[in-house]
Structure formats: structure tokens, C-alpha cells
Amino acid sequence: xxxxASTTISRLxxxxxxxRLRIVNLLAVRPLCVCSIEQVLGVSQTAASRHxxxxxxAGILDSERRAQWVYYSLDEGFxxxxxGLLDYLKGEAADDVQLREDGARxxxxxxxxxxxxxxPEASTPDTVSVLSLETTRTKRNTQxxxx
Amino acid sequence: xxxxASTTISRLxxxxxxxRLRIVNLLAVRPLCVCSIEQVLGVSQTAASRHxxxxxxAGILDSERRAQWVYYSLDEGFxxxxxGLLDYLKGEAADDVQLREDGARxxxxxxxxxxxxxxPEASTPDTVSVLSLETTRTKRNTQxxxx
DNA sequence: CGCGTATATGCGCATATCCGCATAATATGG
DNA sequence: CCATATTATGCGGATATGCGCATATACGCG
Numbered sequence: 001x002x003x004x005a006s007t008t009i010s011r012l013x014x015x016x017x018x019x020r021l022r023i024v025n026l027l028a029v030r031p032l033c034v035c036s037i038e039q040v041l042g043v044s045q046t047a048a049s050r051h052x053x054x055x056x057x058a059g060i061l062d063s064e065r066r067a068q069w070v071y072y073s074l075d076e077g078f079x080x081x082x083x084g085l086l087d088y089l090k091g092e093a094a095d096d097v098q099l100r101e102d103g104a105r106x107x108x109x110x111x112x113x114x115x116x117x118x119x120p121e122a123s124t125p126d127t128v129s130v131l132s133l134e135t136t137r138t139k140r141n142t143q144x145x146x147x
Numbered sequence: 148x149x150x151x152a153s154t155t156i157s158r159l160x161x162x163x164x165x166x167r168l169r170i171v172n173l174l175a176v177r178p179l180c181v182c183s184i185e186q187v188l189g190v191s192q193t194a195a196s197r198h199x200x201x202x203x204x205a206g207i208l209d210s211e212r213r214a215q216w217v218y219y220s221l222d223e224g225f226x227x228x229x230x231g232l233l234d235y236l237k238g239e240a241a242d243d244v245q246l247r248e249d250g251a252r253x254x255x256x257x258x259x260x261x262x263x264x265x266x267p268e269a270s271t272p273d274t275v276s277v278l279s280l281e282t283t284r285t286k287r288n289t290q291x292x293x294x
Numbered sequence: 295c296g297c298g299t300a301t302a303t304g305c306g307c308a309t310a311t312c313c314g315c316a317t318a319a320t321a322t323g324g
Numbered sequence: 325c326c327a328t329a330t331t332a333t334g335c336g337g338a339t340a341t342g343c344g345c346a347t348a349t350a351c352g353c354g
Binding site for chain 3: 033034035045046048049050052053065067068069070116
């Protein structure tokens with residue numbers, strides 16, 4: 001197995017995949033759990049999990065477990081240390097049909113409140129217990145008909 | 148063979164390779180012929196040619212034949228349309244040991260005038276004939292002892 | 295604990311990538 | 325035309341990547 005001399009390479013490699021770029025495009029809007037990403041992008045659970053792991057290994061994403069769900073978000077260090085790269089990608093995304101459609105689809109799900117679980121941004125784990133989230137949506141598959 | 152939905156992906160894929168990033172790092176300084184790139188980076192002729200072709204296919208490099216030599220340079224359109232990406236890469240290069248060493252080695256070759264052929268920037272093909280280049284260096288292998 | 299949901303991972307397969315060797319293609323000069 | 329130098333490319337092998345299937349793991353709940 002090859003070890004890359006620079007992590008610049010692993011970052012670029014991580015971003016050089018259509019599905020992973022779509023994921024970063026979504027997470028630039030807001031953190032999401034794995035099942036939401038599956039929903040919005042229409043990719044398999046396996047693919048979503050694997051691509052997310054790859055992006056996290058490259059230092060691009062961070063993850064936080066909350067109950068059964070794992071929320072992925074852009075890594076804070078990545079956002080600050082590689083703002084130039086992120087800005088470039090956002091510019092490219094604005095010109096890309098599929099990435100724009102993904103963003104629109106995400107927005108629809110947010111407005112219709114059809115994402116699999118509560119908004120992770122609404123509160124930090126410290127202030128509100130996971131147990132108090134009554135709006136939790138269950139069973140990933142109940143959403144699949146909407147797609 | 149897969150066709151990528153967006154050329155953003157092919158650009159990132161092209162850059163997501165250590166040797167190709169080293170090549171872009173050199174060509175950001177000045178255009179170079181294939182044999183000079185071999186010299187400075189210490190890579191095989193095959194590898195240099197293949198990586199250059201990949202970068203050119205992604206729209207990152209441009210090439211111009213002059214006599215037996217093919218000079219590669221950063222594509223003008225790439226530099227203007229993707230300045231953000233290029234700037235990011237330059238910033239990363241400043242922090243990368245190998246890329247800095249490559250730059251220093253290139254500078255040494257330039258100052259010692261040990262590159263394989265005359266400076267392509269000195270003149271355009273229109274103003275000065277190829278035949279007038281007396282400083283042409285020949286036989287790629289004569290330089291190899293210096294490495 | 296046992297069950298259901300969400301996520302991660304081992305495995306095999308198809309394909310892509312990277313490399314070196316050999317050779318072809320291009321260009322110059324005698 | 326022939327020899328030489330530079331660059332490109334066909335080929336095969338080693339490795340990496342992406343995917344789906346099946347299964348393991350983590351978590352909350354009753």
C-alpha cells in the first residue's frame with residue numbers, strides 16, 4: 001500500500017470522485033447523517049458510508065455520533081486551512097448541473113422536513129438530550145418513495 | 148471507459164497524483180520540454196510523457212512543438228479560469244518539502260544553463276527561426292551525470 | 295436481553311491507474 | 325535516404341479504486 005508524501009494528494013484524491021464531490025457539496029450547506037445523504041443523492045448505504053470514510057480520512061469531513069445516527073460535516077480545520085480550495089469547489093459547483101440539482105433536492109427535503117432525523121444544528125448535544133428529540137424520523141425506507 | 152459528468156472531476160483526478168503535481172509545480176515557474184522535466188524530477192521518459200498527456204487532456208497544460216522538442220506549459224485558459232485552484236496549489240507547494248526541492252533543482256538547472264535546450268520564452272516561433280538557436284543542448288543523457 | 299434501525303466492513307468482481315519495456319512516430323542534419 | 329535525438333504509444337503486470345452483497349457493529353427501546 002502506498003503512502004503519499006503529501007496529504008495534499010490525499011485531499012485531491014478524495015475530492016476527485018463524482019459521488020464524493022456531491023457529498024462535499026451537500027455538507028457545505030449543512031451537516032447531514034448518512035441516511036440523509038443516501039436519500040438526497042440516491043446512492044447505496046455502502047457507497048455513502050465508504051465515500052464518507054474516505055473524505056474523513058483525508059481530513060475533509062468530521063463526524064459525530066448522535067444516537068443511531070452519525071452526522072458528517074465539513075471538518076473545521078479543513079474549512080479554515082483550505083478555504084481557497086473550498087471556495088474554488090463552490091464556484092465549480094455553481095456551474096455544475098448535477099451539483100445544483102443536488103442542492104435543490106436537499107433544500108426541498110429540508111423544507112418538507114423529510115430528512116431522516118432532527119436537525120443537528122438545532123442544538124448541541126450538551127444542551128438538549130438526544131432523548132428529547134420527538135421529531136426523529138425513523139426507518140430510512142419510508143422516505144424512498146419520495147425519490 | 149467512464150465519461151465524467153463534469154470536467155471538474157477530470158481536473159482534480161489529473162492533479163491528484165504526486166508526479167503530476169510536481170510537474171505542474173515546475174511548469175508554474177516556466178515552460179519546459181519533456182526531457183527537462185525528466186531531468187529535474189528524475190522520472191522516466193515514459194512516465195513524463197504519459198503524465199503530461201494526462202494533464203493536457205484535463206485542460207491544465209498546453210504543448211507546443213519546437214524542432215524535436217515539445218514544450219509544455221500551463222494552459223492559458225486554465226490559468227485564467229481556474230486561478231483559485233492554481234493559487235491554492237501554489238500555497239500548498241510552499242509547504243511541501245519535495246515540491247520546494249523540485250523548484251530549487253529547477254532553478255539550479257536554469258542558472259547553470261544545464262537544461263536540454265534553449266529557453267522557449269526567449270522568443271516566439273514567429274520572430275526567430277528554430278534554426279537560429281545555437282545554444283541547443285543535445286543528447287538527453289549527457290545531463291544525467293549531474294543528477 | 296432481544297429487536298429494529300443506522301452505520302461500518304469483509305469479500306469478490308470489474309475496472310482504472312501506474313509503471314517499465316519495447317517500439318513507433320516525429321523532426322533534424324548529414 | 326539514413327542516423328540520431330526527442331517524444332508518444334501498445335502491451336502486460338502489479339496495484340488501487342468503486343461497487344454490491346452479505347454480515348458485523350453500535351445504539352435506543354421495550
